Amino acid sequence: MSKIEVRNIYKIFGPRPERWLEAARQGIGKQELLAESGHTLGLRDISLSIEEGSIYVIMGLSGSGKSTLIRHFNRLIEPSAGQILVDDVDVVTLGKTELEKFRQQKMSMVFQRFGLFPHRTVIQNVAYGLQVQGMGKRERHERAQHWLEQVGLTGFGNQYPHQLSGGMQQRVGLARALATDAEILLMDEAFSALDPLIRREMQDQLLQLQSQLNKTIVFITHDLDEALRLGNRIAILKGGELVQEGTPEDILLAPADDYVQSFLQDVNRGKVLNAVHACNEPSLTLTMRSRPAHAIERMAERNFDYTVVLDGKRLAGILTRATVEQAVRDGARDVARYVEDMATVPATAGLDEVLGRMLRSTDPMAVTGENDEFLGMLSRSKVVELVTPALESATADGVDSDSAASTDGTTARTAA
Known part of the structure; x- marks a missing residue:
């Protein structure tokens, strides 16, 4: 279900944006518009759908329009044209009183430079939004204290912002945003001013809180590593236009153009992609109740040395040609007693972990x-291809044949 719908948003900065709106719709370039009119094109025809309970990342280089876009969501910036729908209500149509109530109840914002009041204590900063909402002093103090505990700042309530480190100040900003219990959290380059280690800690904190709170979070960044780590979906902007939108996997595996590709060149794919991206659905599976003679016939048709056996949707194990032939000789009614344990890798395992397992074992995985649900067979060639995209496919094939000659060919046939 969509929480936020962005429909055909245009933003032109200047004294008479309406005069140049049609030119923007017809595709006038940013530099041409500036030269002809003195107006600046901020956004051109942006449409997005943001699912409830997701972390949606909007990224791009400086000047791409990402911060301009997020400020449209709570109308800190007014659009030149288009709609911003939150729970099917067009924010653009709200009057002053309605907009004020909307900002207080629906959305909270975390800024890059913390945005704390220097003359207020930490707990007063956290409670500020509750004070604006009219909550009583005791109740807002208790709620502010709760959120300070949630972000790891127990005992710091009476400190002032200047007495805290940058990372701690940003935790205060996060606690303030969460304290109002707003359904949507807007985070504009919230972690970019922090040192790398503190930034990583804040990302961990956000993911941990999100697992508990299930907020709708719109996160702005210029860092693709951060986007890939946090985002359920990612939108990439360039020059005020949407270049590509999709899941992290979509972006990694099919970059739309050279601009997107330039972000990807230093990304560690092994930490972003997981085992699911490198598995194939097998063309043959058997069940625990399969008759041995039938199993031999099916395996012989495909020239397989082994096949996967399922117990419902759950992986039971592996059945080899040798063991099924023994089952026939024993006169067994089914293959259940002849199924052997099989090496497995969890779907969530990163490809760097998968690659390590591949190097330690040539067994099929x-x-x-x-609940041990079987999703597919690991393809070694896919792992190599995904982890080392710059290599020629022939190189990947060569690595396969060298590292797993005795099993990977069979795995490939099984998973064909």
């Missing part, structure tokens, strides 16, 4: 989800 299954990819499993929750």
Whole structure:
């Protein structure tokens, strides 16, 4: 379900934006518009759908329009044209009183430079939004104290912002945004002013809180590593226009153009992609109740040395040609007693972890989800291709044949 719908948003900065709106719609370039009119094109025809309970990342270089866009959501910036729908209500149509109430109840914002009041204590800063809402002193103090505890700042309530480190100040900003219990959290380059280690800690903090709170979070960044780590979906802007939108996997595996590709050149794919991206659905699976003669026939048709056996949706194990032939000789009614344990890798395992397992074993591996649900067979060639995209496919094939000659060919056939 969409929490926020952005529909055909245009923003032209200047004294008479309406005069140049049609030119923007017809595709006039940013520099041409500036030269002809003295107006600046901030956003051109941006449409996005942001799902409830997701972290939606908007990224791009300086001047791409990302901060301009997020400020449209709570109308800190007024659009030149278009709609911003939150729970099917067009924010653009709200009057002054309605807009004030909307900002207090629906959205909170965390800024890059913390935005704390220097003359207020930490707990007073956290409680500020509650004070604006009219909450009583005792109740807002208790709620502010709760959120300070949630962000790891127990005992710092009576300090002033200047007495805290940058990372601690940003935690105060986060606690202030969460204290109002707003459904939507807008974070504009919230972690970019922090040192790398503190930034990582804040990302961990946000993900931990999100797992508990399930807020709708719109997160602005210029850092693709941060976007890939946090985002359920990512929108990439350039020059006020949407270049690409999709899941982190979409961005990594199919960059739209050279601009997007330039962000990807230093990304560690092994930490972003996981085992699911490198598995194939097998063309043959058997069940625990399969008859041995039937199993031999099916395996012989495909020239397989082994196949996967399922117990419902759950992975039971592996059945080899040798063991199924023994089952026939024993006169067994089904293959259940002849199924052997099989190496597995969880679907959530990063490809860097998967690659490590590949190097330690040449055995075929299954990819499993929750409750041992079978998702597919790990493809070694896919792992190599995804982790080392710059290599020629022939190189990847060469690595396969060298590292897993005895099993990978069979795995590939099984998973074809």
